[in-house]
Amino acid sequence: MTFKPARLLLALLAVAAIPAFAQNLAVVNGKAIPSSRADAVVKQVVAQGQQPDSPQLREAVKKDLIVREVMMQEAVKAGFEKDATVKSQMENAHQTIVINALVRDYMTKNPIKDADIKAEYDRYKAQAGDKEYHVRHILVGTDAEAKAVIAKLKGGAKFEELAKTSKDTGTAASGGDLDWASPNSFPKVFSDAFVGLQKGAITETAVQTPNGFHIIKLDDTRPAKIPAMEEVKGQIEEALAQKKLQAYQEAMLKKATVK
Structure with a gap:
């Protein structure tokens, strides 16, 4: 037209x-x-x-x-x-909005790269290992108590029954069951004690952590079920973003004069 x-x-x-x-x-x-x-x-x-x-x-x-x-x-x-309370709330809201704008700008200019996500995923896979372990434990307060429990186990007592007296009240009722997990889910001294056990075996000596003394039993092992990178990419990206923002905050804080 x-x-x-x-x-x-x-x-x-x-x-x-x-x-x-x-x-x-x-x-x-x-x-x-x-x-x-x-x-x-x-x-x-x-x-x-x-x-x-x-x-x-x-x-x-x-x-x-x-x-x-x-x-x-x-x-x-x-x-x-x-109103004084309202003015204070408005100032906090204003501060939050401006800070969020700063954060968005920083993350836009410093995005999490795919290479960073893959590197973090590979690191996680290496830490997780190729096996998962199903373990149980009995937590007691002293080494003497731990030795007494081990003696009872050697005498034929059932681990699951003795676990009912464990100081770990979250697992006591289930026979000390800690479910399936990779070794890196536990303190190293704890996981080091069970990775070398045979199926059904119990640690000969107690393992000490800040929580107390642990007697550990290995129920079974299986190949590790590690999710594909695409399944956890979003979680990894978010975690890396939080680390990057924390580093950014700490760098600004070091430059600030705080009295």
């Missing part, structure tokens, strides 16, 4: 006029609510996967923003904006 000069002028005028009318979502008691505020809310809702962008969503957002504006105006009239 070819526009005639007059029709083209009208079209251009219409396009030019749109921002002037569309810049405000509504005007409440003379106070304008900018359309950009609604756009930001819609964008956030869509990004979070709650709802797709639609006329229904935009209408709901509009109503909500109008209600909020009405209530805000009423709150200001009542003097709540000057």
